Amino acid sequence: xxKIGSAKNRVIYxxxxxxMATSAHLAHADQxxxxxxxxxxxxxxxGGAYTAVADDASGVFxxxxxxxxxxxxxxxxxxxxxxxxKVTFKKAFLGTSDxxxxxxxxxxxxxxxxxxxxxxxPGLVGGxxxxxxxxxxxxxxxxxxxxxxxxxxxxxxxxxAATYGATGALGYRVSPSLGLGLSLGYVKVxxxxxxxxxxxxxxxxxxxxxxxxxxxxxxxxQLGFGVQWAPATQVSLGVLVRSGSYASQKYSQVVDKVLxxxxxxDAEPFTASSSNPxxxxxxxxxxxxxxxxxxxxxxxxxxxWHEEVSNMSNxxxxxxxxxxxxxxxxxxxxxxxxxxxxxxGLFTNNDATPMPVTSKKGQPxxxxxxxxxxxxxxxxxxxxxxxxxVVQQGKxxxxxxxxxxxxxxxxxxxYTLGFSATHSF
Amino acid sequence: xxxxxVYSFLLILVLLLIQACSFWSKENPDAEPTSLTQSEQLxxxxxxxxxxxxxxxxxxxLTFYGEYQDKSLKNYVNTVGSYVAKSGDYPDRRYMFGxxxxxxxxxxxxxxxxxxxxxGVIEAxxxxxxLAAILGHETAHxxxxxxxxxxxxxxxxxxxxxQAEASARKRPDKFSRARLRPEPDxxxxxxxxxxxxxxASGAGMGILQAAKAGMSLLxxxxxxxxxxxxxxxxxxxxxxxxxxxxxxLDRFLERLSANKKKNNDKTVMDVTHPxxxxxxxxxxxxxxxxxxxxxxxxxxxERFDTARADLVSKRKDSK
Numbered sequence: 001x002x003k004i005g006s007a008k009n010r011v012i013y014x015x016x017x018x019x020m021a022t023s024a025h026l027a028h029a030d031q032x033x034x035x036x037x038x039x040x041x042x043x044x045x046x047g048g049a050y051t052a053v054a055d056d057a058s059g060v061f062x063x064x065x066x067x068x069x070x071x072x073x074x075x076x077x078x079x080x081x082x083x084x085x086k087v088t089f090k091k092a093f094l095g096t097s098d099x100x101x102x103x104x105x106x107x108x109x110x111x112x113x114x115x116x117x118x119x120x121x122p123g124l125v126g127g128x129x130x131x132x133x134x135x136x137x138x139x140x141x142x143x144x145x146x147x148x149x150x151x152x153x154x155x156x157x158x159x160x161a162a163t164y165g166a167t168g169a170l171g172y173r174v175s176p177s178l179g180l181g182l183s184l185g186y187v188k189v190x191x192x193x194x195x196x197x198x199x200x201x202x203x204x205x206x207x208x209x210x211x212x213x214x215x216x217x218x219x220x221x222q223l224g225f226g227v228q229w230a231p232a233t234q235v236s237l238g239v240l241v242r243s244g245s246y247a248s249q250k251y252s253q254v255v256d257k258v259l260x261x262x263x264x265x266d267a268e269p270f271t272a273s274s275s276n277p278x279x280x281x282x283x284x285x286x287x288x289x290x291x292x293x294x295x296x297x298x299x300x301x302x303x304x305w306h307e308e309v310s311n312m313s314n315x316x317x318x319x320x321x322x323x324x325x326x327x328x329x330x331x332x333x334x335x336x337x338x339x340x341x342x343x344x345g346l347f348t349n350n351d352a353t354p355m356p357v358t359s360k361k362g363q364p365x366x367x368x369x370x371x372x373x374x375x376x377x378x379x380x381x382x383x384x385x386x387x388x389x390v391v392q393q394g395k396x397x398x399x400x401x402x403x404x405x406x407x408x409x410x411x412x413x414x415y416t417l418g419f420s421a422t423h424s425f
Numbered sequence: 426x427x428x429x430x431v432y433s434f435l436l437i438l439v440l441l442l443i444q445a446c447s448f449w450s451k452e453n454p455d456a457e458p459t460s461l462t463q464s465e466q467l468x469x470x471x472x473x474x475x476x477x478x479x480x481x482x483x484x485x486x487l488t489f490y491g492e493y494q495d496k497s498l499k500n501y502v503n504t505v506g507s508y509v510a511k512s513g514d515y516p517d518r519r520y521m522f523g524x525x526x527x528x529x530x531x532x533x534x535x536x537x538x539x540x541x542x543x544x545g546v547i548e549a550x551x552x553x554x555x556l557a558a559i560l561g562h563e564t565a566h567x568x569x570x571x572x573x574x575x576x577x578x579x580x581x582x583x584x585x586x587x588q589a590e591a592s593a594r595k596r597p598d599k600f601s602r603a604r605l606r607p608e609p610d611x612x613x614x615x616x617x618x619x620x621x622x623x624x625a626s627g628a629g630m631g632i633l634q635a636a637k638a639g640m641s642l643l644x645x646x647x648x649x650x651x652x653x654x655x656x657x658x659x660x661x662x663x664x665x666x667x668x669x670x671x672x673x674l675d676r677f678l679e680r681l682s683a684n685k686k687k688n689n690d691k692t693v694m695d696v697t698h699p700x701x702x703x704x705x706x707x708x709x710x711x712x713x714x715x716x717x718x719x720x721x722x723x724x725x726x727e728r729f730d731t732a733r734a735d736l737v738s739k740r741k742d743s744k
Contacts, residue, residue: 055604069604071597119491176598230600292603338607379606382484425488 045375046331047345051288057112064181067171279312479537515568553725562660647697
């Protein structure tokens with residue numbers, strides 16, 4: 001096995017200041033951001049600040065301790081959430097022009113059910129949820145011709161990637177002010193990246209034809225323990241501790257390329273694989289506070305911490321090393337009328353990838369996002385539908401040119417149109 | 426023209442006429458749909474509101490007690506109930522029967538034809554004739570719109586009081602109350618459908634308000650005594666018409682009364698219904714008027730026992 005970005009490969013890639021399909025520069029299922037998709041009907045509108053509320057089906061994900069405070073049995077789903085993301089690498093192409101990557105799609109980020117189980121044990125509530133925490137679908141084709149010595153550059157990239165989970169949870173009302181919960185879930189990371197690129201440079205002359213196929217599939221289990229406590233009638237505190245491990249991981253990369261420099265032809269194929277590409281699942285600790293100011297007004301806030309992960313194989317270390325990461329969220333809900341609540345949230349979605357530095361080469365991008373959500377709902381006695389938008393704006397640094405230490409500024413804009421419905425029975 | 430030609434001509438003419446008649450008798454797809462008269466529209470709106478209120482109430486009862494999950498027993502209750510209802514004065518109405526998972530002996534008639542009997546009723550009944558008479562009583566409530574008319578005749582204050590009482594019954598603790606969100610009602614903006622229902626309810630109160638007030642009537646206040654007596658009289662009559670033994674309801678109440686004396690317990694039915702002796706007097710009068718002594722009706726003991734066999738064995742196991 002060879003380490004990605006090894007010296008030998010760098011020779012292959014070191015042809016001009018062009019973007020290369022090295023792993024660090026391909027798009028992946030985003031392991032590096034933990035709030036790409038804000039899941040759950042009510043939680044989505046509150047920017048994910050839901051750990052101290054979590055009293056509906058999405059409590060399975062946010063805090064099973066909150067399930068214990070459920071007022072009714074719920075079935076909830078989010079459908080047709082259109083997702084779009086555009087990342088602009090400033091002056092990344094030959095140091096002169098911007099390069100853009102776009103992804104989008106339609107997916108169902110959340111489905112959950114919650115049932116009060118007082119029949120078996122008073123105060124017991126059970127729930128199940130399926131959720132998507134990241135999704136990426138790219139179908140990109142870039143063609144550039146006649147830029148200085150660059151006669152032709154053509155890059156076609158197809159990427160599909162998703163991280164999703166299915167979790168069951170139980171919440172139990174220990175006392176009127178205290179709820180405890182436990183969740184056990186399955187997580188899957190699934191991504192496939194296929195990029196082919198070729199270019200011709202008149203100086204040399206140089207010609208490269210390269211195709212890269214990269215695949216990652218990981219299955220794992222997560223165990224969460226949640227607490228929700230009301231120190232005062234209108235205040236709730238929530239804590240979730242969640243950890244897990246991958247039962248299996250499989251990563252493979254195949255690079256097939258033909259490089260011609262003058263009269264020299266290099267056509268050596270390159271493969272790499274790993275059974276531990278991601279390392280362990282990071283420990284996650286969520287804390288939250290909620291103020292139920294009145295039946296019409298709710299204010300919530302969350303802090304969400306993930307630990308550093310560095311125990312992956314050295315083959316993928318550069319790609320998947322994750323720093324410890326902290327995110328914040330605040331949200332508010334206000335009922336304009338008894339039937340029309342509006343929800344607004346602000347949150348961060350910081351990158352767990354290290355910030356690229358000029359002393360290294362071939363580093364992955366680092367983009368920190370700030371997000372906001374705005375949702376309106378229409379509530380009826382036993383059901384609710386809501387619709388709204390989540391916008392994330394990001395800034396960061398990249399090192400798109402594999403052989404150079406130069407950094408580029410990156411700007412990103414992502415938005416999700418969400419439609420959700422909940423029925424209580 | 427010879428005879429054959431004349432006949433042929435006449436035959437063609439007749440066929441053309443038939444074709445023309447069938448053509449003109451067809452509905453013209455471009456024609457304006459027949460609009461309802463004002464009174465027809467009011468009846469339709471009234472019915473829609475009744476069904477909505479009843480559906481909401483039945484949902485609340487099912488949430489409150491839980492549904493007894495025995496499909497074949499539920500089918501059986503529906504068969505008996507529908508048969509009695511078809512023999513009643515309102516056979517064209519829609520009726521749906523369900524079983525509540527409760528030991529208490531009671532049955533509820535919600536507007537719109539939603540009739541729910543408790544598991545306790547089926548356990549306490551001795552035969553199909555008794556079940557049929559109980560369902561006949563509830564069918565009469567629905568057919569005569571006892572509950573719906575009672576709700577419509579309530580003043581706004583009465584509705585609000587009943588609503589508050591219904592809400593207080595399952596009052597959550599203070600931490601859960603802090604999480605309660607405003608209860609959307611039909612008068613809220615954005616609720617076009619609900620608004621339509623409000624208009625249709627006639628009394629100017631929302632479906633939700635009406636349902637809550639109805640719950641208070643079902644579980645706490647009860648209907649007017651005279652309405653209960655009327656339902657007893659009519660229920661007995663429907664059951665007799667359906668071919669059942671006339672004194673079944675009387676025997677059921679007699680046994681219920683004896684058990685009550687033995688156990689000295691007070692149930693929801695005691696609060697919401699007239700006393701059993703009073704009811705038995707009314708039933709006796711009705712039976713006399715109907716000439717019940719001359720009627721030999723079916724008891725349906727074997728079929729009833731088969732239908733509730735699972736229920737009985739489960740109860741034995743649990744004891």
